[in-house]
Amino acid sequence: MNLRGKMIVIKFGGSSLRSEFKSAVSLIKALSEEKDVVVVVSALKGITDLLEKYTDTFDSRYAVEVSKTYLEFGKRMGIDTSSLSPYLKQLFNPPDLPPQALRDYILSIGELLSAAMIAEKANGAVIFPWDLFVAHGSFGNGFIDIKKSKRNVKLVKEALESGKIPIIPGFIANLNGYRVTLGRGGSDYSAVALGVLLNSELVAIMSDVEGIFTADPKMIPYSLLIPYMSYDEILIASKYGMEAIQWKAAKLAKEYEALILFGRASDWRMGTVVSNSSSHMPLLSYDQGKLLVMNMDSEIPYEVVEEGEFWRVYRVPKRDSIKIIKELHRKIIYQENAQLLGRVKA
Ligand SMILES: Nc1ncnc2c1ncn2[C@@H]1O[C@H](COP(=O)(O)OP(=O)(O)O)[C@@H](O)[C@H]1O
Numbered sequence: 583m584n585l586r587g588k589m590i591v592i593k594f595g596g597s598s599l600r601s602e603f604k605s606a607v608s609l610i611k612a613l614s615e616e617k618d619v620v621v622v623v624s625a626l627k628g629i630t631d632l633l634e635k636y637t638d639t640f641d642s643r644y645a646v647e648v649s650k651t652y653l654e655f656g657k658r659m660g661i662d663t664s665s666l667s668p669y670l671k672q673l674f675n676p677p678d679l680p681p682q683a684l685r686d687y688i689l690s691i692g693e694l695l696s697a698a699m700i701a702e703k704a705n706g707a708v709i710f711p712w713d714l715f716v717a718h719g720s721f722g723n724g725f726i727d728i729k730k731s732k733r734n735v736k737l738v739k740e741a742l743e744s745g746k747i748p749i750i751p752g753f754i755a756n757l758n759g760y761r762v763t764l765g766r767g768g769s770d771y772s773a774v775a776l777g778v779l780l781n782s783e784l785v786a787i788m789s790d791v792e793g794i795f796t797a798d799p800k801m802i803p804y805s806l807l808i809p810y811m812s813y814d815e816i817l818i819a820s821k822y823g824m825e826a827i828q829w830k831a832a833k834l835a836k837e838y839e840a841l842i843l844f845g846r847a848s849d850w851r852m853g854t855v856v857s858n859s860s861s862h863m864p865l866l867s868y869d870q871g872k873l874l875v876m877n878m879d880s881e882i883p884y885e886v887v888e889e890g891e892f893w894r895v896y897r898v899p900k901r902d903s904i905k906i907i908k909e910l911h912r913k914i915i916y917q918e919n920a921q922l923l924g925r926v927k928a
């Protein structure tokens with residue numbers, strides 16, 4: 583299966599594709615000179631939200647916006663947009679399906695459009711995820727059955743053997759013959775599942791930030807990059823709203839000890855490696871009234887709702903959350919600088 587001895591699964595998230603499409607294509611080409619590369623792609627950032635609105639209302643203006651976004655983006659990237667036509671047809675004329683199945687059918691179209699674009703630019707062959715991933719669960723919340731999906735990895739092998747780069751639309755699987763989505767952020771899960779199925783040496787998750795930071799770098803610009811995180815840390819972080827990885831992906835990675843690298847297409851050497859090792863650096867995350875504080879002593883005047891060996895979750899109202907995160911983060915900077923100074927002195 584490992585044709586050249588080394589295989590890497592690389593996933594490009596919606597943020598990465600939208601802001602660094604050309605870097606993504608260059609990275610795929612450069613890596614594929616050395617290794618067998620299997621690519622997983624998400625919908626362009628914002629597209630799944632539009633598709634959700636389309637399935638909620640069936641207001642065709644949302645479908646038009648999706649189509650316009652891809653056609654304009656494709657033209658700007660020098661893509662022959664006729665490769666998008668079959669999927670745009672599916673968007674405007676979906677088949678007759680039961681309502682929940684129809685919803686997932688439509689939600690899957692963003693990933694299919696992205697895959698067509700990347701395939702055209704990077705000598706790729708699109709592999710349909712419903713031919714690859716057997717799922718259980720329910721519409722909107724599929725779970726990949728690793729054992730049952732194993733027999734389908736030959737599709738990936740065949741594409742590699744024919745000299746093509748397999749491009750797999752993420753976020754989608756097959757539930758009893760229907761397309762099923764894997765929950766928001768589910769392309770991470772597709773990528774880790776592929777890594778497990780192919781026994782790849784690495785699953786690289788590319789986003790629009792350099793890796794995982796002590797807090798969302800878009801909220802806290804002075805947050806620090808975490809070089810190493812353990813599976814347990816990433817699982818807790820993703821469970822409590824740290825968006826860089828979906829929790830199902832984190833859980834599967836832990837179960838199979840899949841090596842993961844987070845990075846960005848334009849500068850992916852500066853990443854976060856997820857394995858059994860940890861830098862034990864703090865991390866703060868906030869989601870729906872809950873503030874996660876990991877790897878640091880924290881005494882804040884809010885109710886503790888859950889805690890574990892290295893983490894604590896407080897109930898914090900949204901209006902206080904940014905202020906608390908900023909305050910706690912100042913402590914993190916102090917703590918990390920003190921440790922660095924200690925190391926320099928020693
Ligand atoms: N601690 C963190 N470290 C890194 N990114 C974080 C963190 N917390 C939140 N994020 C956010 O996660 C985003 C990446 O997740 P997501 O939007 O799902 O990206 P993608 O579209 O690449 O899958 C980043 O743009 C960043 O703003």
Ligand SMILES: N[C@@H](CC(=O)OP(=O)(O)O)C(=O)O
Pocket residue numbers: 594595596597624625627630631692752753765766767768769770
């Ligand atoms: N497009 C889907 C799946 C996904 O994983 O996206 P991203 O990789 O951009 O988070 C979503 O928005 O949920």
